[in-house]
Amino acid sequence: MAQYLKTSKSLSERQQANKQVSITVENILADIEQRGNAAIRELSIKFDNYDRQDYRLSQSEINACIKQLSRQDLKDIEFAQQQVFNFASEQKKCLLDLEVETRPGVILGHKNIPINSVGCYVPGGKYPLLASAHMSIITANVAGCSRIISCAPPFHGQPAPAIVAAQAMAGATEIYALGGIQAIGAMALGTETLRPVDMLVGPGNAFVAEAKRQLFGRVGIDLFAGPTETLVIADETVDGEICATDLLGQAEHGITTPAILLTNSMKLAQETLREVERLLTRLPTAEIASQAWRDYGEIIVCESYEEMLQEADRIASEHVQVMTDRDDWFLQNMTNYGALFLGPRTNVAYGDKVIGTNHTLPTQKAARYTGGLWVGKFMKTCTFQKVLTDEASTEIGSYCSRLCQLEGFSGHAEQANIRVRRYGNMDVPYAGSVPPVDVAKAS
Numbered sequence: 001m002a003q004y005l006k007t008s009k010s011l012s013e014r015q016q017a018n019k020q021v022s023i024t025v026e027n028i029l030a031d032i033e034q035r036g037n038a039a040i041r042e043l044s045i046k047f048d049n050y051d052r053q054d055y056r057l058s059q060s061e062i063n064a065c066i067k068q069l070s071r072q073d074l075k076d077i078e079f080a081q082q083q084v085f086n087f088a089s090e091q092k093k094c095l096l097d098l099e100v101e102t103r104p105g106v107i108l109g110h111k112n113i114p115i116n117s118v119g120c121y122v123p124g125g126k127y128p129l130l131a132s133a134h135m136s137i138i139t140a141n142v143a144g145c146s147r148i149i150s151c152a153p154p155f156h157g158q159p160a161p162a163i164v165a166a167q168a169m170a171g172a173t174e175i176y177a178l179g180g181i182q183a184i185g186a187m188a189l190g191t192e193t194l195r196p197v198d199m200l201v202g203p204g205n206a207f208v209a210e211a212k213r214q215l216f217g218r219v220g221i222d223l224f225a226g227p228t229e230t231l232v233i234a235d236e237t238v239d240g241e242i243c244a245t246d247l248l249g250q251a252e253h254g255i256t257t258p259a260i261l262l263t264n265s266m267k268l269a270q271e272t273l274r275e276v277e278r279l280l281t282r283l284p285t286a287e288i289a290s291q292a293w294r295d296y297g298e299i300i301v302c303e304s305y306e307e308m309l310q311e312a313d314r315i316a317s318e319h320v321q322v323m324t325d326r327d328d329w330f331l332q333n334m335t336n337y338g339a340l341f342l343g344p345r346t347n348v349a350y351g352d353k354v355i356g357t358n359h360t361l362p363t364q365k366a367a368r369y370t371g372g373l374w375v376g377k378f379m380k381t382c383t384f385q386k387v388l389t390d391e392a393s394t395e396i397g398s399y400c401s402r403l404c405q406l407e408g409f410s411g412h413a414e415q416a417n418i419r420v421r422r423y424g425n426m427d428v429p430y431a432g433s434v435p436p437v438d439v440a441k442a443s
């Protein structure tokens with residue numbers, strides 16, 4: 001049985017915190033819906049200490065932000081955006097339209113249609129997370145969305161130049177310096193000056209994730225992508241320093257970031273525990289990371305690889321770094337994860353910033369039912385059908401008529417019956433059902 005060398009805050013404490021966030025979000029969204037821009041402005045002053053008449057950035061403000069970056073900064077952003085573009089373009093090739101004759105004269109198919117108007121949230125409260133601009137905006141562009149707008153909060157009282165540059169370089173058509181619930185609410189509900197979008201995408205803190213969740217239905221959302229979490233699966237092929245580094249690399253995100261080590265080695269577990277404490281004396285972001293580790297860090301020691309696999313699927317973490325003597329076995333067998341990082345040569349930060357896979361990933365066990373953001377999330381797979389012959393319409397109509405009556409739907413049955421009368425030359429009583437026929441003989 002798995003043993004805990006270190007445990008985290010209880011589930012009920014976490015659920016209580018989620019409840020509070022949910023109430024705050026509900027009230028603020030109602031206010032935005034009622035008062036539009038006036039509410040947006042008040043909220044931006046209240047939460048971000050940022051006041052302006054119009055939160056949309058002008059082209060000259062955008063240019064001024066780009067100018068503040070060095071040539072190397074711009075080249076690095078371009079490189080990362082190119083990698084995201086390349087992988088998303090390859091993934092799009094897997095999204096094939098379909099048209100197939102399933103029975104003689106019956107044509108069924110689907111088309112992948114880009115969502116027209118999307119709102120991409122780029123988080124920026126604690127860190128100016130420009131990488132999220134590539135992940136959402138570039139991917140929406142690859143999908144072919146025609147209107148791609150983007151919001152990010154001000155950072156230290158001003159639009160963050162690197163975020164604005166990344167939003168513009170990725171191809172956002174409208175850029176707003178708005179954060180949190182006010183950004184999500186404005187994009188989904190619309191205001192006097194902002195036309196609402198069809199779908200919201202992008203990660204964010206608990207308020208952002210909850211606002212998206214509450215608005216789902218009014219608009220589409222990509223997935224539940226809240227505060228970051230990470231899981232390291234390791235055996236004695238690696239040491240405590242690399243495990244501790246990978247745990248703290250994500251724990252610095254925020255004080256509620258779960259960082260979990262899952263191992264089959266008590267020796268590695270103890271070494272990692274010591275290394276975390278040592279690195280926390282050196283890490284510049286230790287103030288956040290140490291609180292996250294104290295409250296949300298876990299070390300679980302399992303008896304076998306099979307037990308590690310079972311635990312990993314139960315945890316269903318957003319990121320899973322695997323460093324064992326059988327990384328591909330985990331790839332073949334794991335079912336619940338946002339993204340896998342296989343082997344010690346790669347790590348979550350490569351995925352976060354540059355390698356090309358998307359960093360917007362499911363949290364709070366949403367990995368049980370969804371993967372992360374990808375080009376397919378920006379497409380609707382819509383079906384169509386055609387019936388090309390009288391015989392096909394009569395055959396399907398005959399089954400349809402009887403199946404409708406089995407459910408008591410006479411109106412539905414008539415949709416079938418009228419076609420069986422016209423295309424099959426059969427005498428069907430109004431609101432009756434078509435008797436079983438041998439279509440070959442009937443025609």
Ligand SMILES: NC(=O)c1ccc[n+]([C@@H]2O[C@H](COP(=O)([O-])OP(=O)(O)OC[C@H]3O[C@@H](n4cnc5c(N)ncnc54)[C@H](O)[C@@H]3O)[C@@H](O)[C@H]2O)c1
Binds near residue numbers: 178360363
């Ligand atoms: N799951 C993913 O794919 C993924 C990817 C990247 C980042 N993230 C997460 O995104 C988050 C970014 O968080 P952040 O806070 O730095 O930036 P953020 O942009 O998500 O949130 C900042 C905004 O939160 C609002 N806010 C702050 N306190 C509030 C309060 N008490 N009530 C109402 N609104 C409030 C403010 O308006 C502010 O603009 C982190 O938790 C990070 O882990 C997740």
Ligand SMILES: N[C@H](CO)Cc1c[nH]c[nH+]1
Binds near residue numbers: 131250
């Ligand atoms: N780890 C985040 C996904 O939860 C993404 C990210 C980018 N930069 C830093 N973090």
